[in-house]
Amino acid sequence: MNSHQAPLRPVAWTIAAFIIAALPHLAAMPAWLAAGIVAACGWRLAAAWRHWSPPPAILRLALTGLAITLIVLAFGGLWGRRTATALLCVMLAAKMMEMFTLRDLRLVASVSFFLIATQFLFSERLLYLGYLAVGSLVATIALVRIQNVEAGETDSAAPGAEVQAIGSAATLLLMSVPVALTLFFLFPRLAQPLWGLPDQVMDGRSGLSDDMSPGSISNLFLDDSPAFRVEFDGPPPPVDQRYWRGPVLWDFDGTTWTRPFFSDTPSRQFVPEGDASLTYTVQLEPHERRWLFTLDYPVRGPEQALITVDHQLLSRHPVTALTRYELVSNPEFIDMPDLPEGARAAALRLPEGRNPRSLALAEELRARHPDHRDLIAAVLSWFRTEEYFYTLSASPLGRHGADEFLFDLRAGYCEYYASAFAILMRAAGIPTRVVTGYQGGLWQAGSDYLLVRQSDAHAWTEVWLEGSGWTRVDPTAAVSPDRIEQGARSVIDGPRHRLDLDWLQTLRNRYDRLQHMWNRWVLGFDHDRQRQFLQKLGLPDLSTERIAALMLLVLTLVTGLVSLFLLRRARPRSTGAVDRAWHAMLRRLQRRGLRKRLEETPLEFAARVEAALPAHGGAFRRLAATYCRIHYGDQAEHEADFIDQAKGFTPRRA
């Protein structure tokens, strides 16, 4: 075998480490790019097996150039996380073509550690922690195998070699745990994130959007990922009160409901606290927008949050990381007992020339029910008694969407009902606005928190009534009470059923509980929590610099302890008391400037000691001879004497 070419096993492990690290990124890449990367790995593996030579430099250069060009074309530039990670993957795949020395292997294995960690730029889910652990283990095994070859391992295919390498790698990783924990607890957290993540953090996965048109909410119904989790200080509110307020929409252009200009200007104080106030903590998954979902109506919000006229709680910056906030809501608050003219106008505006049949129906209703409350009750009972269905497979609507829905289709989902209802109300002269957000949630009994998923997204309306102000009316509830009582899943049919197996559901819930803990205690370990943690340790009010200093201190300590452990293990099999006494004696001599070189035998060293320290040399020579008799001979009778004499041996400078 050519001694300059890396043997098969370390190459295979290195490629495995790279593939594991790249896999999540490959899934998000154009298929042809992923296929190219896998092909490069396959080629390298075959080359190691068949002892092929590296391709000529010009070919490597050309392929790399081509790959970079294709990335630029496919991603439209070289910026952004997706592009950067794809570029990293491609560069490593290109490296495969020239990965022929141990040094190259080591480079690829080391960068694999970084590559696998970049997945956290895209998702902070708990599952990835396990994946990260596996990936790190494989990369470490690769490094161990490389090291073994370098240390002169002759037969890398020996049967015990893999097991031994896996063992060493696992030990190495375990030894890194104390360092990782120190960094986790003590790395100074900043009150403000140091840098913002660029957009598209949702990575194609959508949260609730800031407008509402047919389909904008229902496309979330199939998304089971968590939107947020809520812990209540007291008992949770009843199911039909769990309306999580998000964007409030006033403007309607015929197809789409949007937020009005005044929604962006924070203008008001929070509402006053009441007797029925609820206190709860929301743990919001990043959704790249500014809403902080609340129950009606928020009394207090987190610092930095803004409240709008229509009680939307907004964060100052898009929520790009898991965010935790404590809230107090007062459900009994009466919003706008008097309706200002501007608000009334905004809440009655309808586009011209749309939905003539609905407008006619509204006119008729208005004539029949002069009282607004009667009119609303009549429309809801009409929805309930007539043949209206709640379905997810509704057809798209045309120019007169509300007309088509109300008179022809008679089947739709919450956006259809909320939109049509709001149009009817406005046409009948009742100020109405559409509210989107989430409704319901799954109570996790064991862990006492409410899990609200993307599939719980919902739209409802608020009408303004004399005496009770803005009042929530949910037309969907009239058509499909199940939707409100049991959540969206109860009305979703078809292929979803296979996911509704009981045990699978239980498993999902268990996993979500773990994820909740992970979010709460690990991802949520922010600036404030770090301060609290330090306070519990009796270190209140440390500045960032001091926390950093503390971290360095503890890190030094931890590293020192780990190194000590390693040194003890690495010391030549000094198990017996004789060896300990001998090594202690060597250390004392070392303090006198006489260090036994590794390649020196005890007696050679003794001769050197005798030359350097004539006063002690004779004694040491005799001790060394005795040590040799015990260590290399087959006589054990001198052990006790030797230990006594060795302990009494204290060299002094001549």
Place this chain on the structure above:
Amino acid sequence: MSSRPDPAHTVGADLRADLERALASVNAVIVDKAEVVELAFSALLAGGHLLIEDLPGVGKTTLAQALSLVLGGSWQRVQFTNDMLPADILGVSIFRRQDEQFEFRPGPVFANVILADEINRASPRTQSALLEAMAEGQVTVDGQTHSLPQPFFVIATQNPLDLAGTYPLPDSQLDRFLLRTSIGYPSALEERRLLVEPDRRRMLQTLQPELDEHRVIGLIELAAGLHVAEPVLDYIQTLVQATRSHAGLRAGLSPRAALALIRTARAHALVRRQDFCLPENVKQIFPHLAPHRLQPLPESGLDSRAVVAEIIEHTPVP
């Protein structure tokens, strides 16, 4: 050396005493070369053969003669020349007219100690005859096999400088010799003694045999029984492994070489009056046992002696 064993040891005490006298005798003649004498005795007691490479006049032949004389038994000296034939070494079958049959006339190889002087002057064919005899312990002439006497010890000399018209031993046959060593010039002080003292040739004549065949065989068995502790075995193995993973060598040492190393280290321990093997013994033997069995890659420009020294320099003593 400082590891004098307890006087209590009894294993082969009289054999050891004889060995000591033999060493003393040789050292009296060969001035200032105690290490070389120890190596020569180690090769003998490990049951191997010795190759001495050095310039003329430094005492190769004197050493070999002194050894032969002290060991007792029969000894032969063969001065190799380029017109020598295998039969000149192995012996010939002669037709005896009176008995009407062939009689084997043993050659000089039939002795306990052979001094093969300037072995590289002989043709490869003749060299091979001797080397085969050394390897097999027997000689086959005209289809008849004749066993060589026991113990059988060859001391060959070779002049590494005067190479005109010679046939240096091929690499593949060098390992028939257990150890390869050189003698070197004596120190100034010892050379002065050499000049003042009586002629070496006359001193040789005064040497008495201190051993005989049976005692040598007894000593060989005694050496083979010496204790080698785990750490020393580890050390040997690490050294051998190091030759196998050296980028500048064509191939590493074979397991047979490793076995030879243990055997010789034991013999060296016995020669040094030890009861067990020390790393020192291995360290002394290795530079004389390994280099002629290792071939550096031609393009590396390395010398195998330097490689071996470097390996020792980098191998920790356990």
